[in-house]
Amino acid sequence: MGMLYNQVADQLQALILDGVYREGERVPGVRVLSRQFGVSISTVLQAHQTLEARGYLQARERSGYFVRRPARDLPEPRMTEQRSRPVPVSAREMTLDLCADEQKRMVPLATAIPHPDYLPVRQIQQSTLWAARRGLETLDYAFPGKESFRRQIAQRMATIGVPVAPDDVLATNGAQEAIILALRALTQPGDIVAVESPSFPGILQALEVVGLRVIEIPTHPSDGISLEGLQLALEQWPLKACVVVPNHSNPMGARMSDERKQQLVSMLAAARVPLIEDDIYGDLFHTGERPRPAKAFDQADNVIYCSSFSKTISPGLRLGWMIPGRHMAAARQHKYFVNLATSTIPQLAVAHFLEQGGYDRYLRSARQHYKESTDRLRSAIARTFPEGTAVSRPQGGFVLWVQLPEGVSGTEVYQRARRENINVAPGLMFSTANKFDNCLRLNGGNPWTGRIEAAVDRLGAIAREVQSGVSPDRF
Amino acid sequence: MGMLYNQVADQLQALILDGVYREGERVPGVRVLSRQFGVSISTVLQAHQTLEARGYLQARERSGYFVRRPARDLPEPRMTEQRSRPVPVSAREMTLDLCADEQKRMVPLATAIPHPDYLPVRQIQQSTLWAARRGLETLDYAFPGKESFRRQIAQRMATIGVPVAPDDVLATNGAQEAIILALRALTQPGDIVAVESPSFPGILQALEVVGLRVIEIPTHPSDGISLEGLQLALEQWPLKACVVVPNHSNPMGARMSDERKQQLVSMLAAARVPLIEDDIYGDLFHTGERPRPAKAFDQADNVIYCSSFSKTISPGLRLGWMIPGRHMAAARQHKYFVNLATSTIPQLAVAHFLEQGGYDRYLRSARQHYKESTDRLRSAIARTFPEGTAVSRPQGGFVLWVQLPEGVSGTEVYQRARRENINVAPGLMFSTANKFDNCLRLNGGNPWTGRIEAAVDRLGAIAREVQSGVSPDRF
Incomplete structure (x- = not known):
């Protein structure tokens, strides 16, 4: 966000990370900083609170703000090497029940589910009440989608560089179903599809549903999928599609630059391999402008765009959409x-909410929440996890990808943590083989509470126990 | 229905069919019939109106009721012969857009979609408003189903002889998805599955989604799937599942007797081939008691029960459920x-509606509507279709299966009718090969209007034109 207090907070944070202010030291008071940055006192107060939220400062009564810990700036996780052969995708048991009752x-x-505190509960309730009153209209099939919903989607797509007509939009039960429909439109069972590595487990599950083989392309935690790796795979294998999350990929939060998106799109168009784009986190950027989807650079009608409102308006609606282009x-x-067809009432409700114009206002506050809560989790990990831990620096969304020191099993951490009722996502879920065993994905979208803080402290301790070979029986 | 006026109507109808009263003749007046049947005058009046609805009587002002036409009692369609080999299922284009906007x-x-006049619009609207007010609860994932919904389903299942716990119920996007999930749980692509013939197109589409081969078992228009045919298939082929609609199968409306259901279940249990039961029309029986599902006779946990509210409460909800037993x-x-997961709000709304107790009251009136409107369509077909036409006598639901005289192409009738904006379902859709070309499925669930009556008259005329080789260009 471009807000002034955030700029002040960022600069102060940089000073802490550079060692200008060290752990336990008091940072200058509000008047000093107000002069130093040329901003109002209240802006400095907000900056202090922001850095407290991020975990860099601690307020002490009547004494001011103190640097909380040697806030290590953890490195980003390393990229993996490219695997040599496509493999069939098979069920990964651990995925299954992460979001079960x-x-x-x-x-x-564990889950990448938005916290209810950050959802537009009042607005969507009003729109659902409005929808419920439509009577007969709510009872009819809405195939291929309610006109009002498809029109609102077309309007939003235009604002992100993808001008389409309502008839170009197909309503789906979430982005997961959209990806499956795209794969079904493009492939036959046994075909090979390229995905990012690590990859969102839902994408691997979609590939399994359709009976496909996968080739995993190494993905950089900030820059996204390796274009060199993808080029290599295009030359080696008869790929039938490539599934990418260019904006704030799950689990790493990478955002491809416009230039790299363009390269991705033209490389695939040249190879006549369609791109399936999952843009579900596109609206949840942390700073700057709404990043454009790869579809915005699609000259050749070679990109199938998929998204949903499960990370923004509500997961329980199960409402997504796709722009299948020539594969409609x-x-x-x-x-x-x-x-x-997709259930009618959620479509009517979301169309009404979007039409009312409250969605962008809601998004602004949600983005700020997620940026702060993710920063805060990142700081807590830096404090509590063992030396040698790396963590992603997501540019959007609300998950963190944690790489434990070599040889420390994230699967072991996951298993021990579950016994203590702490749910995390083990790295193994994000690949088709035994990659990422030393990784975890953590949900940074929760409001910071004592319960969460204690759980992260405990996770760090468990990771250190696993590292030092301490048996869980001793605890 | 066991109501008195229906009994009187049935007896009077039999007298007309037996030729006791002929076309154009006046039937005896209300006083005479009141004495004759030993019932009240108002019961006779209701019986007259019922027979008018069925198309056997016509009221003439100040003159009484007259027999409308030589109401031919059309024979039931013939069963097909068993095919010798399983075949892969492939897309049937004509199915696709029958219910598109x-x-x-x-x-x-064409479609087997309930008419909005016969849906509980007011009740489901109230329940949806109630659900919308649940706020936060509506936004959360409901996997594997909202507790309140699953509890209501368990209560209803107990009343039809299937006592299950809420945890035994999985919420789905309609019965279609339930059938696909059952097939996925039981089969691998390429496996062979037995279905009825003619078969509901959705079941054939489900088989195609999962990549299965099909063996079609001849099905009797009143008694349901041929157990002899099924036994033969069990002996010849390594079947992995059998999909049956034992209650008011679509398209024929057959209802298997309890005895035959029991035989079906034990035959399949002995062969260790699971039964997937689609009971979507079970609640829409025309007479007598709610027929029990095959699942009620399932001692061996060998039946996966699937159903939905798409034919009763609302198609647009997309809400179904399954009882997968050991395949949960x-x-x-x-x-x-x-x-x-399945969308949360529809589950909350239906749970509330069921809890309020209005569902059974609504069903009583819907059943009466569908019985009368289906009877009426049947009479109209008898009047207007060519000699040699046969038509099903459904015991529930609201579709009719029409078998045109040998050599008269239903596909041709379908195509000509569409040009005149009359939509019917061609028989070809109900099989994997070129079976049932001389058949049509008609939706008998519409309130009888001049528009419907004219369309049926025109359909009969088109069928006669096709029969006599008249080119459509001459009209």
Whole structure:
């Protein structure tokens, strides 16, 4: 966000990271800083609170703000090497129940589900009430999507560089279904599809549903999928599609630059391999402008765009959409075959919410929340996890990718943590083989509470126990 | 229905069919009939109106009721012969767009979608408003289903002889998705599955989604799937599942007797081939008691029960459920993989509606409507279609299966009718090969209007034109 207090906070944070202010030291008072930065006192107070939220400062009564800890700036995780052969995708058991009802009593660090405090509860309730009053209209099939919903989507797509007509939009049960419909439109069972590595587990599950083989392309924690790696795979294998999350990929939060998006799109167009783009985190950028999707650079109608409102308006709506381009007929047919249509009421409600104009206002506050809560989790990890831990620096969304020191099993940490009712996502879930065993994905989208703080402290301790070979029986 | 006026109507109808009263003749007046049947005058008046609805009587002002036409009692369609080999299922284009938005301006005789006049619009609206007010609860994932919804389903299942716990219920996007999840739990691509013939196109589409081969078992228009045919297939082929609609199968409306259901279940249990039961029309029986599902006779946990509210409460909700029994873990996993969860608000709304107790009251009136409107369509077909036409006598639901005389192409009738904005379902859709070309499925669930009556008259005329080889260009 371009807000003034954030700029002040960023500069102060940089000073802490540079060692200008060290752990336990008091930072200058508000008047001093107000003069130093040429901003108002209240801006400095907000900057202090922001850095407290990020975990760099601690308020002590009547004494001011103190640097909390040697806030290590953890390095970014390393990229993996490219694997040599495509492999069939098979069920990864651990994925399954992360968001099942039974898990809801655990500390929710596993799932990439937005926290209810940051959802537009009042607005969507009003729009749902509005929708419910439509009576007859709510009871009818909405295939291939309610006109009002598709029109609102077309309007939003235009604002991010993708001008489409309402008829170009297909309503789906979330982005997960959109990706499956895209894969069905483009592939036959046994075909090879390229994905990022680490990859969002839902994408691997989608590949499994359609019976595909996968080739994993190393992905940089900030820059996104390796274009060199992808080029190599294009030369070696008869790829039928490539699935990428160019904006704030899950789990790493990478954002490809416009230039790299353009390269990705033209490289795939030249190879006549369609790109399936998942833009589900696009609206949750932390700073700057709304990043454009790869689809905005698609001259050749070679990109199928998929997204949903599950990370913004509500996961429970199960409402997503896709822009299948020239594959519309095939995508429509598959949608009809798998479940006929997407539920009508959620479409009417979201169309109404978007039409009312409250969505962008809501997004502004949600983005700020997620930036702060993710920063704060990042700081807590830096304090509590073992030396040698690396962590992603996401530019959007609300998950963190944690790479434990070599040889420390994230799977072991995951298992021990679950016994203590702390739920995290083990790195193994994000690949088709035994990659990323020393990784974890943590949900940074929770409001910071004592329960979360204690859980992260405990996770760090568990990681250190696993590192030093301490048996869990001793605790 | 066991109501008195229906009994009187049935007896009077039998007298007309037996030729006791002929076309154009006046039936006896209300006083005479009141004495004759030993019932009240108002019961006779209701019986007269019922027979008028069925198309057997016509009221003439101040003159009484007259027999309308030589109400031919059309024979039931013939069963087909068993095919010798399983075949892969491939997309049937004509199925695709029958319920797309673009079709909605046509006369709706094609789809098996309940007419909005017969849906509980007011009740479900109240329950949806109630659900919308739940706020936060509506925004959360409901995997594997909202507790309140699953509890209500468990209560209803107990009343039809299937006592299950809420945890035994998995919420789905309609019965279509339930059938796909059941197939995924039981089969691998390329496996062979037995279905009825003619078969509901959605079941064939589900088989195609999962990549299966099909063996079609001849199905009797009243008694349901041929157990002899199924036994033969069990002996000849390594079947992995059998999909049956035992109650009011679509398209024929057959209802298997309890005895035959029991035989079906034990035959499949002995062969260790699971039964996937689609009971979507179970609540829409025309007479007598709610027929029990095959699952009620399932001693061996060998039946996966699937159903939905798309034919009763609302198609637009996209809300169904399944009882996967010992296959729950696999079905849950596949549900999670394809779209994570079923939309929350429809589950909350339906749970509330069921809890309020209005559902059974609504069903009583819907059943009466569908019985009368289906009877009426049946009479109209008898009047207008060519000699040699046969038509099903459904015991529930609201579709009719029309078998045109040998050599008269239903596909041709379908194509000509569409040009006149009359939408019917061609018989070819109900099989994997060129079976049932001389058949049509008609939706008998519409309130009887001049527009519908004219469309049926025109359909009969088109069928006669096709029969006599008249080119459509001459009209």
